Every structure is written in structure tokens, then in C-alpha cells.
Amino acid sequence: MAPTVHRVGSFRYFFYSREETRMHIHVSHPDSEARFWLQPEVSLAENRGLSPRQLRTAERFVKDPHLELQNAWRAFFASGRTP
Known part of the structure; x- marks a missing residue:
């Protein structure tokens, strides 16, 4: 599942x-796809094909x-789903 x-x-911003x-x-x-850490601060975790310009926009x-993204994470996983 990837809401x-x-x-x-x-x-599109989502998590698995x-x-x-x-x-x-x-x-x-x-x-293409990238992944960003949300804690302790926003930082790039992985980039799979985004151009530098796309990466800046995504970030x-x-x-x-x-x-809001942190709150969505907490709400989703508090409902019993496990990362």
C-alpha cells in the first residue's frame, strides 16, 4: 500500500x-523517484533519476x-500499519 x-x-508524495x-x-x-527523510530535518535519502532541477522542486x-507530512505519517502508522 502506498497512500x-x-x-x-x-x-506525487507518498509512503509505503x-x-x-x-x-x-x-x-x-x-x-523517476526520490526519497527524503523527514526527521530530524528534511534531507535527501535517495534519488533515482530526478534531474537536479526536479530534485530542487521536489525538496x-x-x-x-x-x-503536515510528518502528521500524515503518524496518523497513517498509528492506525495499526507497520513500517
Whole structure:
């Protein structure tokens, strides 16, 4: 399961229901994807094909609502799903 948390243009922000426990968000764009840590601060964890410009845009849209993304993570996993 990979619930969509946020969409901006052609970027989709989501997390997988059965993945590692460190709080993070995936960002997909057609044919590419990146992953950002949400704690202790927003930082790039992995990039699979986003151009430097796309990566900057993706990161900006993680940093701006990062508290909302953290709250979505907590709410999703508090409902009994395990990362």
C-alpha cells in the first residue's frame, strides 16, 4: 500500500505501508523517484533519476509542508500499519 499524501503538478508524495521505521516520504515523477527523510530535518535519502532541477522542486515541496507530512505519517502508522 502506498497512500498519496500530497500532489503538486506531476509530483506525487507518498509512503509505503511496509517499509523502514525512520520517518520519510517518497516523491515520484514520471519515470523517476526520490526519497527524503523527514526527521530530524528534511534531507535527501535517495534519488533515482530526478534531474537536479526536479530534485530542487521536489525538496521544496517536502520542506514547505514537512510538518503536515510528518502528521500524515503518524496518523497513517498509528492506525495499526507497520513500517
